[in-house]
Amino acid sequence: MSEDKASAPYGQPRPTDASPTRKKMTVPKVRARKGGEPLVMVTAYDATFARMLDEGGADLLLVGDSLGMVIQGNDDTLAVTVDDIIYHCRAVARGTRFAHIVGDMPFLSYNITPQEAVRNAGRLLAEGRAHSVKLEGGRAVVPVIERLVAAGIPVMAHVGLTPQSVHAMGGFRVQGRDDEGAERILEDAKAVAEAGAYALVLEGIPSDLARRITDALDIPTIGIGAGGGCDGQVLVCYDLLGLTPDLRPKFVRRFDELFERGKTAMQQYGAAVRSGEFPAEEHTFGPAPSAPPRPRAVGMGT
Ligand code: KIV
Numbered sequence: 001m002s003e004d005k006a007s008a009p010y011g012q013p014r015p016t017d018a019s020p021t022r023k024k025m026t027v028p029k030v031r032a033r034k035g036g037e038p039l040v041m042v043t044a045y046d047a048t049f050a051r052m053l054d055e056g057g058a059d060l061l062l063v064g065d066s067l068g069m070v071i072q073g074n075d076d077t078l079a080v081t082v083d084d085i086i087y088h089c090r091a092v093a094r095g096t097r098f099a100h101i102v103g104d105m106p107f108l109s110y111n112i113t114p115q116e117a118v119r120n121a122g123r124l125l126a127e128g129r130a131h132s133v134k135l136e137g138g139r140a141v142v143p144v145i146e147r148l149v150a151a152g153i154p155v156m157a158h159v160g161l162t163p164q165s166v167h168a169m170g171g172f173r174v175q176g177r178d179d180e181g182a183e184r185i186l187e188d189a190k191a192v193a194e195a196g197a198y199a200l201v202l203e204g205i206p207s208d209l210a211r212r213i214t215d216a217l218d219i220p221t222i223g224i225g226a227g228g229g230c231d232g233q234v235l236v237c238y239d240l241l242g243l244t245p246d247l248r249p250k251f252v253r254r255f256d257e258l259f260e261r262g263k264t265a266m267q268q269y270g271a272a273v274r275s276g277e278f279p280a281e282e283h284t285f286g287p288a289p290s291a292p293p294r295p296r297a298v299g300m301g302t
């Protein structure tokens with residue numbers, strides 16, 4: 001490490017995984033994974049987590065409107081704005097080298113007019129540096145998907161349990177459990193694929209329905225609470241890392257317990273400060289190194 005780096009107290013997160021074989025994930029590569037190696041998608045909201053998840057091998061990072069819940073602390077996603085998503089997308093983009101970044105279209109950012117949808121989606125790509133957008137809905141959003149795709153904006157669709165319709169659904173409830181509901185979701189899935197979506201999130205539906213939809217479409221399906229028959233899976237990173245202590249949804253597997261581990265680290269830091277054990281000598285700066293003596297000037301008149 002150079003002298004400058006060793007003594008610089010702060011630094012920008014800089015992605016460093018220079019794996020020579022790994023290439024950037026793109027929309028055509030996502031599509032090509034239909035029926036092949038499962039796609040791994042996870043949410044991300046900032047540069048440091050994005051770097052960790054990207055270096056950990058995520059194919060896609062979703063800057064989800066779930067940030068309204070896990071970052072902003074709300075009970076639902078409805079208060080999230082386009083500017084919020086742009087802010088978090090930009091941070092995620094700075095920490096990402098390989099994963100495809102999907103920016104979520106927030107509530108009412110695409111449902112009023114297709115023109116507004118194009119403007120908002122365009123901002124997620126131009127200002128947020130996302131590579132594609134995701135939006136919720138079935139047949140009702142077909143005209144919007146068509147307009148976005150025509151404008152060169154790749155769209156990931158999302159059917160089943162659509163959190164932005166939490167009040168219409170009467171809560172975050174599994175959808176498509178009866179024949180009529182299942183048929184409706186299947187028809188919605190076919191319609192968004194037909195409209196040009198390059199992939200489809202299936203959330204909160206029975207696994208046999210998810211498998212039927214996956215078999216019926218030629219675009220990849222990415223499931224959350226939809227069983228193992230999809231072409232990929234997505235989880236909220238706070239859930240898979242164990243950062244949401246009060247929530248244990250059935251469809252989540254926690255791959256770590258970072259909330260508990262972070263709390264323990266905090267307790268250890270507090271104890272070290274209170275006992276005077278931290279900071280130790282190695283964490284402490286001394287005076288500036290003394291400058292080498294300057295050679296005596298030799299010249300005319302000496
Ligand atoms: O906002 C989000 O995180 C999502 C995923 C749960 C699919 O939409």
